[in-house]
Amino acid sequence: MDSPLLPHGVKRCSTWAFFFWTLPWLALLAWGGLSAFLCLWKGLNQTNMSNIFAFALWIVFDLAIIALGAGAFFTGFLTYVMGQKELKNIIKPAVIIGFICYSGAMAMLGIDIGQPIRGWFIFWHANIHSMLVEVSFCITCYLMVLAIEFIPIILENRKLEEIKELRIFGHNLHEIMAVFAATGTFLSFFHQGSLGGMFGVMYARPFAAREGFYIWPWTFFLFVLSAIAVGPCFTILCTKLTEFFTRKKLVPDSAIQLLAKISAWLLSLYMVLKIFDYLGWMYGIVPRSGLTFESFFREGPYGVYLIVAEMVFCGILPAIILMTPKARQNQGLLIIACLLNCTGIVLNRFLFIIVTLAIPVMPFDRFWGYLPTWQEWGIGMAVVGYGFLVFSAAYRYLPIFPKERELNPITE
Amino acid sequence: MKKANDHGKFKYGMVIDIDKCTGCGTCMVACAAENNVAVRADQSDKERTITWMRLYKISNGKEFPKAEVSYFPRPCMHCDHHPPCVSVCVATATKLDFNTGIVSQIYTRCIGCRYCQAACPYGARYFNWWDVFPQDKGMDRYLTPEVSPRMRGVVEKCTFCHQRLMRAKTLAYAEDRREIEEGEYVTACAEACPAQAITFGDLNNPEHEVSKLIKHPFTFRLLERIGTEPKVYYHSNRDWIRKLGDNFLPGEYTPVVNKSWAEEEWSTKPGRDEF
Numbered sequence: 001m002d003s004p005l006l007p008h009g010v011k012r013c014s015t016w017a018f019f020f021w022t023l024p025w026l027a028l029l030a031w032g033g034l035s036a037f038l039c040l041w042k043g044l045n046q047t048n049m050s051n052i053f054a055f056a057l058w059i060v061f062d063l064a065i066i067a068l069g070a071g072a073f074f075t076g077f078l079t080y081v082m083g084q085k086e087l088k089n090i091i092k093p094a095v096i097i098g099f100i101c102y103s104g105a106m107a108m109l110g111i112d113i114g115q116p117i118r119g120w121f122i123f124w125h126a127n128i129h130s131m132l133v134e135v136s137f138c139i140t141c142y143l144m145v146l147a148i149e150f151i152p153i154i155l156e157n158r159k160l161e162e163i164k165e166l167r168i169f170g171h172n173l174h175e176i177m178a179v180f181a182a183t184g185t186f187l188s189f190f191h192q193g194s195l196g197g198m199f200g201v202m203y204a205r206p207f208a209a210r211e212g213f214y215i216w217p218w219t220f221f222l223f224v225l226s227a228i229a230v231g232p233c234f235t236i237l238c239t240k241l242t243e244f245f246t247r248k249k250l251v252p253d254s255a256i257q258l259l260a261k262i263s264a265w266l267l268s269l270y271m272v273l274k275i276f277d278y279l280g281w282m283y284g285i286v287p288r289s290g291l292t293f294e295s296f297f298r299e300g301p302y303g304v305y306l307i308v309a310e311m312v313f314c315g316i317l318p319a320i321i322l323m324t325p326k327a328r329q330n331q332g333l334l335i336i337a338c339l340l341n342c343t344g345i346v347l348n349r350f351l352f353i354i355v356t357l358a359i360p361v362m363p364f365d366r367f368w369g370y371l372p373t374w375q376e377w378g379i380g381m382a383v384v385g386y387g388f389l390v391f392s393a394a395y396r397y398l399p400i401f402p403k404e405r406e407l408n409p410i411t412e
Numbered sequence: 413m414k415k416a417n418d419h420g421k422f423k424y425g426m427v428i429d430i431d432k433c434t435g436c437g438t439c440m441v442a443c444a445a446e447n448n449v450a451v452r453a454d455q456s457d458k459e460r461t462i463t464w465m466r467l468y469k470i471s472n473g474k475e476f477p478k479a480e481v482s483y484f485p486r487p488c489m490h491c492d493h494h495p496p497c498v499s500v501c502v503a504t505a506t507k508l509d510f511n512t513g514i515v516s517q518i519y520t521r522c523i524g525c526r527y528c529q530a531a532c533p534y535g536a537r538y539f540n541w542w543d544v545f546p547q548d549k550g551m552d553r554y555l556t557p558e559v560s561p562r563m564r565g566v567v568e569k570c571t572f573c574h575q576r577l578m579r580a581k582t583l584a585y586a587e588d589r590r591e592i593e594e595g596e597y598v599t600a601c602a603e604a605c606p607a608q609a610i611t612f613g614d615l616n617n618p619e620h621e622v623s624k625l626i627k628h629p630f631t632f633r634l635l636e637r638i639g640t641e642p643k644v645y646y647h648s649n650r651d652w653i654r655k656l657g658d659n660f661l662p663g664e665y666t667p668v669v670n671k672s673w674a675e676e677e678w679s680t681k682p683g684r685d686e687f
Contacts, residue, residue, distance in 0.1 A: 043541060043542060043543065043564050043565060044524075044539075044541055044565065045460070045541040045542050049526075050459035050460050050541075051459060051460060051529060051535065051537070051538050051539055052459055052535070053459075054526035054527075054529035054530045054539065055526065055527075055530050112525075113523050113524045113525050113565075114522075114523065114524020114525075114526070114539060114540070114564065114565025114566055114567075115522070115523050115524045115563075115565040115566060118503070118521075118522075118523040118524075119523060121502075121503040121505075121521060121523050122502045122503055122523065124503075125503040125504045125505070125521055126502070126503070126504070127499075127501050127502055127503065127504040129499045129500075130499065130500050130501060130502050130527070131500070132500065132502045132525065132527050133502050136502065198500075198527070201499070201500065202496065202500070202530065202531045203494075203496060203638065203639070204496040204531060204532065204533035204635070204638050204640055205496075205530070205531065205533060206638070287661060288637070289637060289638060289659055290637055290658055290659030290660045290661055290664060291659050291661075292661065295659075356530070357530060361533035361534075361635060361638075361659075362468075362533065362534065362535075362634060362635065363656050363657075363658070363659055364468050364470045364484060364656050365468070365535070368459075
């Protein structure tokens with residue numbers, strides 16, 4: 001039915017099969033739509049957020065997907081600025097994943113604030129001392145950069161390419177992509193960093209507070225590093241997932257292995273610095289506030305096991321797997337390592353957001369726990385559904401894997 | 413009067429005598445009534461109710477007959493040094509007024525991101541989870557006219573009854589006085605406390621009672637070592653209460669050393685510590 005829109009020389013499932021494939025994701029979007037409507041109409045009382053858990057599931061989702069989406073800017077940086085030609089085979093899916101993550105995060109933030117209509121106050125009445133302002137400015141600008149990077153990919157659609165003006169426009173845009181890749185890298189560096197800075201600067205919350213360099217707490221640099229360590233792994237995971245569902249090889253192993261190797265080095269460096277960060281914090285800020293490391297986990301559902309999981313099972317372990325050439329060449333181990341890496345970074349964000357707020361600072365206050373409502377899950381899941389829909393549509397209608405034809409010749 | 417204020421010579425603060433506090437909660441009620449704090453039919457969800465002034469019950473954890481219970485009334489601390497909530501606000505909706513020391517909140521500018529709530533270690537900031545004050549039920553007739561009710565989706569906090577300062581200044585201006593006297597500007601909680609446990613005034617004015625009280629060796633502040641420099645002080649002659657005012661590593665807390673002063677001041681009060 002939609003065959004004129006499909007790329008040349010590649011095999012795609014039937015329109016009906018594609019339609020049925022989209023149904024579960026559309027259902028997630030409908031769930032999210034209902035949740036968003038309730039939250040906007042009735043207010044944030046629809047959530048289980050409270051005066052204790054001022055930040056909750058949505059912020060964890062936001063920070064997690066923004067870190068996972070870092071594959072876009074970092075792969076762009078490696079491809080266009082560092083000249084890693086091999087990565088041209090994976091840059092397009094990386095950009096699309098980045099676009100999905102960032103646009104999804106922006107939409108969630110729009111619902112998360114109590115007065116969405118006043119969202120523009122961030123720009124109009126900007127408090128330049130606030131890390132969140134830096135995040136908002138950079139994310140907004142970077143989303144525009146991502147949109148610009150996405151446009152030439154969309155214009156490669158078979159039908160759109162037939163229009164001469166669009167073809168020339170897309171081609172010229174493609175020529176100057178290095179400029180946007182560099183801009184994206186600059187913007188991403190600052191918002192990934194300031195997302196970490198947001199928590200490091202909360203000096204009155206000893207669990208999150210960190211010392212640092214000049215105005216930037218250590219979390220600023222650690223968040224940048226962790227994002228570029230996990231971004232390529234998430235790109236690999238999404239590619240592998242696409243290969244699994246389409247039962248095709250889409251990206252040459254060399255590109256995947258290069259990304260995995262870069263991720264391995266960055267993750268290893270991150271783990272070393274993170275260990276120093278934890279030690280510096282445990283023997284610096286924590287005792288200075290009159291607390292001990294154990295006192296943070298005296299009560300409540302969150303325990304030391306979260307940090308052990310973050311550092312050992314989801315940090316050092318994937319770093320070792322990815323560092324070992326034999327191990328990362330094994331498909332199963334590669335996927336496990338990427339999954340663990342992603343889980344570790346999400347856990348790190350969870351610790352900084354939920355656990356920070358669950359721990360009381362006043363000695364006579366109590367520990368708290370939090371469980372999201374279905375409305376909160378709905379909006380989080382809608383981003384997942386949105387991601388699957390956009391990526392599936394992009395795969396179906398756009399030639400996002402340049403080597404697909406070569407790797408899967410049609411033999412008819 | 414404006415000229416006097418330009419030099420930032422006022423620094424309003426309060427001293428709460430925990431030994432006098434009975435935990436009756438009048439301060440909470442007076443605060444809520446004065447400041448049009450939203451009240452819902454069911455106030456049992458304590459994680460989401462709004463209590464600018466909140467009582468925390470504390471105990472020394474001992475068995476009878478040594479068991480003791482007390483209360484920490486906790487308004488906003490109006491931190492004097494780099495308030496954790498102010499620098500994080502995205503829309504510059506909250507600020508520390510250097511002329512009065514009051515940390516204010518602009519409700520119509522707050523976008524409700526709640527970053528300030530996350531940053532405040534005292535839990536002194538509250539978000540409006542619901543629409544309240546329905547116009548058709550006559551509740552608006554109970555509102556204090558000088559205080560704007562808050563809309564859903566914004567953060568609010570104790571303002572040291574800023575409207576009362578405005579009122580006192582207006583009165584002084586009308587009477588052609590340059591400055592307001594001690595006692596002319598008092599917060600609702602301080603005024604209402606039946607035990608007179610709360611003293612309010614200008615910490616910079618040596619004539620004011622608060623500036624004398626904060627020099628007392630039994631006076632302390634909440635979470636002092638974090639460095640927020642609160643302008644709300646507490647006073648207790650019981651060591652276990654003073655110890656609960658901050659986090660201490662084992663062996664770190666030293667009881668008040670100025671024993672002779674303490675003995676002189678408190679010798680008439682029976683049944684207290686071993687002073």
